[in-house]
Amino acid sequence: MxxxxxxxxxxxxxxxxxxxxxxxxxxxxxxxxxxxxxxxxxLSPRFTAVSWRNDIERLHSIALHDRLRGSIRSICIFLGELSYYDAWSTSWFQHFVSPPDTRNELMGSARQAFDRIERGRKIVGPLHLRSDDLREACSALPYLEDFEVTFTRCPLDNDLLREVFDYPSCRKLDRPLTYSNLDAIISALHGIRLSSFKVDRLPLEIFRLAVHRNHWYNNAQAFDSLYTLNWTLDPSGLQGPGSAFRAVNGLGRILQLAKNLRKLRLAFHPYSSENSKFALSFRELFYDFTYKHLTDLTLEGLSCEEEDLKDFLARHGHTLRRLRLGGRGLAKPFEVSLGGVHLYEGTFKALFTGLRAKLPNLERLHLEGIFECEHHDLPSHEAYNFYPLTNEDWGEVPRPKWVRSSRHTINCIPFERYVLHGGSYPGNALVQQSY
The missing domain is CATH 1.20.1280 (Monooxygenase)
Structure with missing residues (x-):
């Protein structure tokens, strides 16, 4: 040696x-x-901070260390919380058939872990109270490239707590506190040349509120360095169409700052109604804005007009290589994917037929979730239930256990083949009942 x-x-x-x-x-x-x-x-190049440890203080110390600061290339901040009573009842029903002694031991261990986390969270305090340390730390990390804020990917060691975190109903969100924490993170990223930024539960109404919208706009000017933007929006805090219009308008202002994106993912997860889709107008969101370098696009959990969606996609026809429509949404582990696409005007046949000519450089198309259009009484009505074939990185995934013939789930291969290579439209043979 x-x-x-x-x-x-x-x-x-x-x-x-x-x-x-x-x-x-x-x-x-x-x-x-x-x-x-x-x-x-x-040190690992990926730094993970949780809300019940003094991780921001540790990150600050690393960032001010001459030899260690170059180790950190990505930061993940976990801000998720469990709803105690929802988690308790869910875990009890999950392990109902287990022997009572085994169930009590599992749930007792989870209860102790939960209590330790809650005590730690009270001692540490909310993230926004340490915004200065976070900002100074981020600005002192010379190789920081990726930043993620997660509310749904559970870093806990306890198996039962990780298990219940897969159930959206078990997660809770203090919305005003979340606004302040996200504002602190955006302040910390001001001037940082990031390549990717991900938030997996971003309250959409934050862009309706002027004080927060302006704060994001003033501190997100460095978004022009982003290559990848992955945002999952939660619209359940919006009240009425006027509120939604202002939020979408504010969201569009921020998205257009990231003008050099290669990869964009926009998903809508309405926690107040897990089966619903968010009504989105691309004209209101982007006007005539176009990403000049966009190669990968994912859209999930939305309801829109066929022509509006087709026009938005057509503007990116010269660069777009991979397109994903739909996703898991807020489906529980045993449920079919819910994050599909709903057309309140138009048909999927017209959409996919139009894309054949408007996306000449498209190489891959993936569909997942429940796809349905309006006009239930007309022959042109379409409804499909797609199970996933690949993950977001286009790696193949095994067939989900919840895929059963009784659920009438299908895969998207015939539709991908139709858009890429032509032929007869597959929907005539595969059209299903309403969901």
């Missing part, structure tokens, strides 16, 4: 780059040279 001292530093770095954290620590104990070279590999 001592002979490694004579290797070039570049090779030593290559060795460390293939080591797990424990191996890095062990290898650094061998010689002084290895200890010195391996110093920067002590």
């Amino acid at each position: 001592l002979s490694m001292d004579i290797l070039p530093v570049e090779l030593l770095r290559l060795v460390f780059s293939h080591c797990d954290p424990k191996s890095v620590r062990n290898l650094r104990e061998v010689t002084r040279i290895l200890a010195d070279v391996g110093y920067e590999y002590l």
Whole structure:
């Protein structure tokens, strides 16, 4: 092992780059040279902060450390919370058939973990109270590229708590507190040249409220460096069409700042009505704005006009390579995907037929969830229930366990083939009943 001292530093770095954290620590104990070279590999390039530990303080210390600050390339901040009574009842029914002793042990362990988290959260306090430390830390990290805010991806060690987090009804959201926390994060990102930014539950009404909308607009000017933007909007806090119009208008102002996007994902998850779709006008959201470099687009959980959607997609016809419509939505683990697309005017046949000519460079099309158009009494009515074939990175996924013939689920291959290569429209044979 001592002979490694004579290797070039570049090779030593290559060795460390293939080591797990424990191996890095062990290898650094061998010689002084290895200890010195391996110093920067002590930390994972992905930093995860949770609300019940002093992680922002730790991030701040790392960012001010001359040799450690270069290790961090991505930050994930977890802001999700469980609703105690919903989680308790859900987990009890999930393990109803388990032996009582086993069930009590599982739920007792989860209760203790939940209590520890809640005590820690009260001691640490909300994120926005440490906004200065977060801003100073982010600005001092020279290689920070990716930033994620998650409310739904559970980092907990307890299996039962992770299990109930998959149920949307078990998650709770303090909306005013969330506005303040997200405002603090946007302030911290001001001037940072990020390549990707993800939020998996963003209250849509934050863009209706002038004080928050203006704060985002003034601090999100650096969005022009983004290549990837992945936002899941929660519209359940909106009150009426006027409120929705102002929120969509404010959202559009922010989205248009990210003018150099290659990948865009917009999903709508209405927690107040998990089966519904959000009525969206692309004319109100984008006007005539076009992303000049957009290659990947995902749209999920929306209700729109066929012509409006087709016009928006056609504006990106020269660059768009991969298109995903629909997704899991707020489906529970055992349910069919809910995040499809609803057309309140027009038909899918006209949509897909039009896309054949308007998207000449399209290479992949994926459909997931419940797709339905209006006019139930007309022969042109269409309804489909698509199960997923690939994930968002276009990697193949196994057939979901919830796919059964009784649910009339199908895959999107015939529709993808029709849009890319032509032929007869497959919907005539595959059209299903209303959902």
